[in-house]
Amino acid sequence: MELDQLRALAAVVDHETFDAAAGELRLTPSAVSQRIKALERSVGSVLVRRLKPVRPTPAGEQLLRSARQLLLLADEAVLALRGPEPAEGDDGGQHSAERLRVPIVANADSIATWLPPAYREIALGGRVALELLRDDEHATADLLRSGDAVGAITADPRPVQGCTIRPLGTMVYRAKASREFVARWFPDGPTPEALAAAPVMQYDRKDTHQLAVLARIAPDATPPQHFIPDSVQYVESVQAGLGWGMVPDQQDAEGSLVELDPAWSEDLRLYWQVWTLDSPGLAEVTDAVVRAAKVLPPHRNPAPHQK
Numbered sequence: 001m002e003l004d005q006l007r008a009l010a011a012v013v014d015h016e017t018f019d020a021a022a023g024e025l026r027l028t029p030s031a032v033s034q035r036i037k038a039l040e041r042s043v044g045s046v047l048v049r050r051l052k053p054v055r056p057t058p059a060g061e062q063l064l065r066s067a068r069q070l071l072l073l074a075d076e077a078v079l080a081l082r083g084p085e086p087a088e089g090d091d092g093g094q095h096s097a098e099r100l101r102v103p104i105v106a107n108a109d110s111i112a113t114w115l116p117p118a119y120r121e122i123a124l125g126g127r128v129a130l131e132l133l134r135d136d137e138h139a140t141a142d143l144l145r146s147g148d149a150v151g152a153i154t155a156d157p158r159p160v161q162g163c164t165i166r167p168l169g170t171m172v173y174r175a176k177a178s179r180e181f182v183a184r185w186f187p188d189g190p191t192p193e194a195l196a197a198a199p200v201m202q203y204d205r206k207d208t209h210q211l212a213v214l215a216r217i218a219p220d221a222t223p224p225q226h227f228i229p230d231s232v233q234y235v236e237s238v239q240a241g242l243g244w245g246m247v248p249d250q251q252d253a254e255g256s257l258v259e260l261d262p263a264w265s266e267d268l269r270l271y272w273q274v275w276t277l278d279s280p281g282l283a284e285v286t287d288a289v290v291r292a293a294k295v296l297p298p299h300r301n302p303a304p305h306q307k
Contacts, residue, residue, distance in 0.1 A: 001042055003074055006067035008035035009047060009056075013064060016053030065147030065162075069277060072150065076100050076281055079127075099129035100281040104289075105144075106153040107137035108203065109171060110270065112231035113250035115153070118285075118292035125288075128281050136206040137268065144273055151274035151285060160273055168270040168289070169296025175213055175264040176257035177244035185244075190260045192218035199224045201238055201245030203231070209246045213264050250295075269299050 011021035011032070018029040025032060040047050047060035056064055079100055102122075106115055111134060122130045133149055135142075141156045143149035144163055152160075159165040177186075185198035195218040200210050202225050214221050226243050228234045235251045238244065246266065247257060259265075272289055274282055 001039060003071065005035045005039035005042070006063075007071055008032050009039060009060065009064065010067055010071060012036060012048055012054050013056050013060070016055075018050075018054070061146060065145070068147040068150070069275060072100070072102075072281075073277060073279065076279055100127060101131060102128045102151070102281055102285055103131035103133055103149045104151040104153075104285060105133040105135055105140045105149040107140065107155075107270075108134055108229075108231045109248050109251070109268075110137075110153050113171075113248060114292055114295050115289070116292075118288040121288040121291070122285055125284055127284055130285070136204075137270070139206065141273060144275070150277075150282060151272065151289070153289070154271050154273055155268060156273075157269070157271055162276055163273045164276050165271050165273045166290070167299050168272050168293035170299055171248045171250065171268040171270065171296065173209065173246040173248050173266045173268060174252075174262075175210075175244060175260040176238060176247045176252060177260060178239055178241045179258055181241040181244060182258045182260070184241075186260065190217070190244075192221065196221035196223055199226060199243035201225075201234060201243040202227045203234055204229045209266070210244075212266075213246065217264070267300055270296070 008021065008025065008027075011024050012018060015021045015024060018032050022029040022032045036048060043059070043063065045059035046057050047063060049055045049057060079098060082098070111132065119130050119132060122128050133143065137153070137155040140149070140152040140154040141158075141160050144152050144160045153168065157165070175190075181198075186194050188194065190198075195214060200214070200223050202210060204227055214223070224243075226237065228237050228242075231251070234245065235247055238247060239256060244260060248268075270293070272286065272293070274286055
């Protein structure tokens with residue numbers, strides 16, 4: 001297997017078409033196809049389904065993660081040999097501004113609250129070009145397994161094979177609503193009958209956090225649901241009285257919302273998982289994420305339900 005063949009495989013899977021991969025690699029689609037075919041011959045398996053969009057076969061998925069690790073280490077070695085970026089005004093050559101591409105994945109609420117100082121630090125460091133992906137905290141570890149991400153902020157305490165894991169801290173979620181919403185829908189408190197009628201805010205269809213509260217308090221309730229797949233807009237919708245929802249402490253620091261019941265608070269324990277590679281770039285990303293997470297409370301006893 002050659003690095004240019006592995007790079008073609010990763011590009012085709014990332015861009016989902018041979019034409020787009022060819023543009024990324026500055027090759028013709030035919031040349032990309034030939035590299036994929038040569039790689040398939042060398043491993044004795046079909047690696048991609050040539051459909052639209054292109055998808056890896058099971059053999060392709062198995063190879064892809066190792067391919068990405070090899071490519072990351074190779075790219076980092078080449079960048080190290082080329083030397084650091086030149087000082088301002090110094091023409092260091094066409095490759096002097098290149099950075100190591102590092103894709104990581106995090107849940108939306110982390111991206112909206114405590115994580116920004118980490119990616120600002122990474123960007124200013126000059127070594128890494130960060131690609132920040134977003135997914136549900138219970139699904140982010142899957143991107144480590146597939147090789148789509150090299151690091152993940154996840155709620156899964158089980159280490160992915162080939163990864164190291166460390167606790168980051170806890171995001172505390174509380175059931176909250178605006179004062180006007182409480183006065184209208186919960187004049188006698190958030191009773192099961194009131195919860196069955198009051199609109200509830202959902203992030204997306206992966207978000208079972210609010211439904212977990214309903215299952216405990218009003219198991220037969222089927223209230224109207226509003227879906228707002230943006231963390232900032234979600235909280236603003238709760239503040240505007242569209243519905244009640246589970247809001248992290250970091251997004252209601254001023255206490256403008258009313259907590260429905262303190263007993264409904266839930267802890268989301270977060271972990272950082274990252275590929276076990278001897279990579280200065282990955283170490284830099286890890287250090288930045290861990291520093292940013294110091295604002296989070298430490299892990300407490302496991303909560304019965306997590307978002």
